[in-house]
Amino acid sequence: MGLTIGVDVGGTKVAAGVVDEDGRILEKLKRPTPSSSPADTADVIGDAVLELKGRHQVEAVGVGAAGFVDETRSTVVFAPNLAWRDEPLKKKVEDRCGLPTVIENDANAMAWGEYRFGAGRGEHFLVCITLGTGIGGGVIIDGEMYRGRYGLGAEVGHYRVVPDGRRCGCGNRGCWEQYASGRALVAEARELARTSPAIAGRLLELGDGIPEGIEGEEVTLAAKEGDPAALECFRVVGHWLGQGLADLAALLDPGRFLIGGGVSDAGELLLEPARSTFVKSVTGRGHRTLADVRIAELGSDAGVVGAADLARR
Amino acid sequence: MGLTIGVDVGGTKVAAGVVDEDGRILEKLKRPTPSSSPADTADVIGDAVLELKGRHQVEAVGVGAAGFVDETRSTVVFAPNLAWRDEPLKKKVEDRCGLPTVIENDANAMAWGEYRFGAGRGEHFLVCITLGTGIGGGVIIDGEMYRGRYGLGAEVGHYRVVPDGRRCGCGNRGCWEQYASGRALVAEARELARTSPAIAGRLLELGDGIPEGIEGEEVTLAAKEGDPAALECFRVVGHWLGQGLADLAALLDPGRFLIGGGVSDAGELLLEPARSTFVKSVTGRGHRTLADVRIAELGSDAGVVGAADLARR
Numbered sequence: 052m053g054l055t056i057g058v059d060v061g062g063t064k065v066a067a068g069v070v071d072e073d074g075r076i077l078e079k080l081k082r083p084t085p086s087s088s089p090a091d092t093a094d095v096i097g098d099a100v101l102e103l104k105g106r107h108q109v110e111a112v113g114v115g116a117a118g119f120v121d122e123t124r125s126t127v128v129f130a131p132n133l134a135w136r137d138e139p140l141k142k143k144v145e146d147r148c149g150l151p152t153v154i155e156n157d158a159n160a161m162a163w164g165e166y167r168f169g170a171g172r173g174e175h176f177l178v179c180i181t182l183g184t185g186i187g188g189g190v191i192i193d194g195e196m197y198r199g200r201y202g203l204g205a206e207v208g209h210y211r212v213v214p215d216g217r218r219c220g221c222g223n224r225g226c227w228e229q230y231a232s233g234r235a236l237v238a239e240a241r242e243l244a245r246t247s248p249a250i251a252g253r254l255l256e257l258g259d260g261i262p263e264g265i266e267g268e269e270v271t272l273a274a275k276e277g278d279p280a281a282l283e284c285f286r287v288v289g290h291w292l293g294q295g296l297a298d299l300a301a302l303l304d305p306g307r308f309l310i311g312g313g314v315s316d317a318g319e320l321l322l323e324p325a326r327s328t329f330v331k332s333v334t335g336r337g338h339r340t341l342a343d344v345r346i347a348e349l350g351s352d353a354g355v356v357g358a359a360d361l362a363r364r
Numbered sequence: 365m366g367l368t369i370g371v372d373v374g375g376t377k378v379a380a381g382v383v384d385e386d387g388r389i390l391e392k393l394k395r396p397t398p399s400s401s402p403a404d405t406a407d408v409i410g411d412a413v414l415e416l417k418g419r420h421q422v423e424a425v426g427v428g429a430a431g432f433v434d435e436t437r438s439t440v441v442f443a444p445n446l447a448w449r450d451e452p453l454k455k456k457v458e459d460r461c462g463l464p465t466v467i468e469n470d471a472n473a474m475a476w477g478e479y480r481f482g483a484g485r486g487e488h489f490l491v492c493i494t495l496g497t498g499i500g501g502g503v504i505i506d507g508e509m510y511r512g513r514y515g516l517g518a519e520v521g522h523y524r525v526v527p528d529g530r531r532c533g534c535g536n537r538g539c540w541e542q543y544a545s546g547r548a549l550v551a552e553a554r555e556l557a558r559t560s561p562a563i564a565g566r567l568l569e570l571g572d573g574i575p576e577g578i579e580g581e582e583v584t585l586a587a588k589e590g591d592p593a594a595l596e597c598f599r600v601v602g603h604w605l606g607q608g609l610a611d612l613a614a615l616l617d618p619g620r621f622l623i624g625g626g627v628s629d630a631g632e633l634l635l636e637p638a639r640s641t642f643v644k645s646v647t648g649r650g651h652r653t654l655a656d657v658r659i660a661e662l663g664s665d666a667g668v669v670g671a672a673d674l675a676r677r
Binding site for chain 1: 432441442444449450487488489501505510511512513514515516517518519520522523524525526527534535536539607610611612613614615616617618619645647648649650651652653655
């Protein structure tokens with residue numbers, strides 16, 4: 052199989068790219084996600100694919116979608132952060148673009164992209180954590196994408212880390228993604244700005260003077276400048292990230308963790324506290340080989356590249 | 365390969381059995397575990413194997429040991445509930461008995477036994493939870509024993525369920541096995557007997573009048589009689605069990621959970637509250653097919669049968 056199209060469907064934009072067998076993107080399009088009407092998203096995907104198909108000889112489509120995808124890779128059964136419920140996305144996209152299509156969980160697609168062409172190369176037991184608004188997870192076991200019995204495996208953002216903890220979009224409380232995601236980072240920064248404005252001066256400045264103006268990019272920028280308040284936010288989120296890695300190591304014992312998604316742009320500012328907690332918290336420490344913890348390499352292209360490659364399989 | 369020997373090494377006894385290709389035990393021996401001197405345990409295992417080897421034509425030995433076993437299936441690197449640290453058990457047993465030997469985590473061996481010959485037959489995505497003093501875990505993925513990159517996968521008892529929670533033998537706090545194991549059941553019953561002796565009359569009676577006299581068997585007996593205090597203990601432990609199943613379903617999405625070990629003798633008294641919490645707590649509920657939750661079938665023979673079968677591979 053030659054060229055395939057990979058599509059990454061996020062909360063704000065749809066990215067579609069033509070990808071060759073070596074993971075190179077030959078052309079890429081972006082469209083806004085019609086988030087108020089998720090049913091229209093299939094049309095946006097289909098139209099982007101049609102446009103690329105008009106200019107390239109492509110054979111299949113892989114769509115990475117931010118939701119729980121069934122084991123036949125056809126339907127988004129549930130999306131904690133979008134309005135999709137039992138959405139037959141495969142059929143809708145195929146009807147529109149006339150190419151064989153597979154639907155994948157977006158974090159699975161990213162993990163696969165990193166495994167095949169990025170920071171996961173060479174490690175066949177891999178756990179990839181995508182820190183965006185929420186937390187996505189992708190697990191590679193012995194070189195294969197892990198999906199579980201019904202397709203919903205590796206939803207790492209939704210195991211519980213705090214009994215009776217913070218509310219989650221999935222309907223539960225205390226899910227990991229409420230503590231170690233981009234949303235958690237922003238919540239931490241805004242709370243700091245509200246309760247200790249004197250300490251959070253730089254964050255408030257970047258947020259146009261109000262706590263609600265502070266977004267993840269501002270916290271990362273301030274942390275990179277060395278702002279103590281922003282660094283404290285990364286320490287808190289990094290600590291929860293590291294505890295999660297320790298839990299996942301107890302359950303899965305991977306050879307490598309990759310950290311991707313927007314929050315990972317902070318690099319070592321996030322990884323340093325995460326590694327510190329991980330090595331202090333993992334069970335059997337001192338008697339085991341620890342997984343290494345790295346930042347993902349492909350950035351925002353990982354989902355497109357991974358979905359395109361999964362479409363070949 | 366014809367007959368093999370399976371050995372199950374627990375905290376109090378070593379069980380060794382000659383097992384055929386259909387999982388039938390032809391002869392079984394039991395010896396006390398020299399728990400004060402774990403180094404002697406290899407001799408006890410070797411001697412039991414030698415005795416069985418004298419009466420049967422056996423070709424290999426599988427040892428299920430309560431500890432973290434390395435990926436070469438040779439060494440117990442760490443045992444939260446025993447004194448083993450980097451114990452080269454494979455070499456010691458082979459030197460003593462002269463048969464090729466593999467070392468397996470005991471809960472992995474039990475899971476494999478149930479998968480091949482017990483309540484796990486036919487389900488290739490299986491998570492087996494063994495509730496003894498602690499919690500052991502075994503995971504079958506696509507029909508293969510999951511070991512992880514370095515052999516320490518599926519240590520499900522040691523992911524954290526409560527920040528700053530109860531102390532665990534592994535050195536951490538808040539591990540699942542401090543909330544949903546036999547030890548947790550006993551702790552719950554004794555606490556109830558101490559704080560509410562009027563309610564815990566039957567438990568105290570079975571415990572020779574003192575809270576410290578209450579063991580797991582007494583709680584199970586009282587619960588089977590319908591004693592409200594004992595049933596409350598199972599509700600508490602069952603609730604924590606069900607929450608753990610929900611967490612494991614988020615991460616692994618298995619087709620079936622099996623509950624084994626001594627605590628599972630209580631059957632539905634344990635499973636009913638566990639299932640109740642599981643279905644109320646699993647992420648994406650209402651939009652996913654749920655794993656079924658069953659009691660394991662092979663009882664205390666699962667480890668011997670599973671270890672023997674793994675020795676063939």
